[in-house]
Amino acid sequence: MMSAPRLEIDLCKIHHNACLLVERLGKRGISVTGVTKAALGSAEIAATLLEAGVKRLGDSRIENIEAMRFAQVAAAMTLIRSPMLSQAKRVVMSANVSCNTEIEVIKKLSLEAQKAGRTHGVILMVELGDLREGIMPEDVTDTVRETLNLPNIDFKGIGTNLACRSGVSPDSRNMAMLSELADSIETTLGLSVEIVSGGNSANLEWALSGAEIGRVNDLRLGEAILLGCETLHRQPIDGLHTDAITLCAEVIEAKVKPSKPSGTIAQTAFGEVPPSTDRGLVTQALLAVGQQDIDPSGLQAPTGIDVLGASSDHLILESDCFELSVGAEVVFQLNYSALVRAMTSPFVTKVMTPASPSAEPIQI
Numbered sequence: 159m160m161s162a163p164r165l166e167i168d169l170c171k172i173h174h175n176a177c178l179l180v181e182r183l184g185k186r187g188i189s190v191t192g193v194t195k196a197a198l199g200s201a202e203i204a205a206t207l208l209e210a211g212v213k214r215l216g217d218s219r220i221e222n223i224e225a226m227r228f229a230q231v232a233a234a235m236t237l238i239r240s241p242m243l244s245q246a247k248r249v250v251m252s253a254n255v256s257c258n259t260e261i262e263v264i265k266k267l268s269l270e271a272q273k274a275g276r277t278h279g280v281i282l283m284v285e286l287g288d289l290r291e292g293i294m295p296e297d298v299t300d301t302v303r304e305t306l307n308l309p310n311i312d313f314k315g316i317g318t319n320l321a322c323r324s325g326v327s328p329d330s331r332n333m334a335m336l337s338e339l340a341d342s343i344e345t346t347l348g349l350s351v352e353i354v355s356g357g358n359s360a361n362l363e364w365a366l367s368g369a370e371i372g373r374v375n376d377l378r379l380g381e382a383i384l385l386g387c388e389t390l391h392r393q394p395i396d397g398l399h400t401d402a403i404t405l406c407a408e409v410i411e412a413k414v415k416p417s418k419p420s421g422t423i424a425q426t427a428f429g430e431v432p433p434s435t436d437r438g439l440v441t442q443a444l445l446a447v448g449q450q451d452i453d454p455s456g457l458q459a460p461t462g463i464d465v466l467g468a469s470s471d472h473l474i475l476e477s478d479c480f481e482l483s484v485g486a487e488v489v490f491q492l493n494y495s496a497l498v499r500a501m502t503s504p505f506v507t508k509v510m511t512p513a514s515p516s517a518e519p520i521q522i
């Protein structure tokens with residue numbers, strides 16, 4: 159009996175997804191940085207991405223990069239979130255490259271790199287409208303110039319990130335701006351901009367549409383590989399598996415109950431005011447998984463089962479056509495938000511189906 163709740167991670171399907179994206183983007187002259195942050199630095203997932211042909215790994219957390227180093231994952235690794243000043247030393251020790259927007263941080267990286275006798279690569283992130291991280295475009299050339307003056311720092315290129323904070327879509331206009339910036343840095347400063355990292359899974363529609371790619375030669379992909387969806391409209395990508403990772407949770411109570419609560423209604427455990435429709439008596443099941451482990455709004459139950467809500471430790475389902483008896487397991491697909499929470503929860507076991515069918519499942 160396998161323990162529940164658990165994430166079932168099919169490395170074969172992840173390998174397939176990564177291969178297809180690497181191949182399709184390769185035809186457009188774009189390499190893939192495989193983003194492992196949702197995989198919590200899993201060495202098995204990292205190795206699967208590398209086997210599929212991603213050029214390097216990227217993660218937003220230095221802890222994950224350290225974990226992959228510790229597990230002897232042999233790859234170039236980029237920290238894709240601006241380093242904390244307080245973590246500069248760890249960044250230099252474990253990541254080859256980091257994405258940066260503050261010269262103060264790059265100076266600290268330079269100091270730590272000198273102390274350690276290492277060279278650290280820097281990608282400068284450019285603000286192109288989504289209003290999360292990024293140097294304003296008019297300031298980028300000056301920042302490159304300052305970066306070039308710092309000992310033990312290797313200027314690797316520029317990048318941008320869209321569609322995360324404000325949902326700004328990558329398109330011909332903002333991608334052309336990034337390319338023009340790369341060209342202008344090269345002419346002004348007489349150097350070559352090696353990496354032009356155009357964005358994340360939200361860039362796939364643009365990158366595979368036949369649009370002019372310009373100087374963009376790298377995309378940082380996480381969600382599209384793991385969940386098989388593009389992220390502007392969350393549509394499945396042709397040929398990719400959308401069920402490479404599923405969640406199994408176990409029923410701990412199954413009863414027929416009224417659909418409408420009784421008594422004076424105030425706030426729920428999470429401060430919401432619950433909807434209160436009367437659908438008469440319903441068949442309700444409680445599963446032993448909750449807000450602490452998943453985002454209930456990001457779970458997709460099998461057809462015929464509705465997710466009604468969740469508190470910290472309970473997920474409430476309703477179904478009239480399924481036998482949701484005590485001990486039964488229900489399998490869900492997850493969105494990114496449910497996935498990262500489940501990956502992070504120590505209460506959710508991670509079971510990996512290995513790439514080779516004969517091998518035993520790996521449980522961690």
Ligand SMILES: *Cc1c(COP(=O)(O)O)cnc(C)c1O
Nearest residue numbers: 193238319358359378379380381
């Ligand atoms: C998370 C992240 C990515 C990967 O995003 P996906 O949507 O998972 O492809 C890329 N770049 C940065 C800076 C990120 O934070």
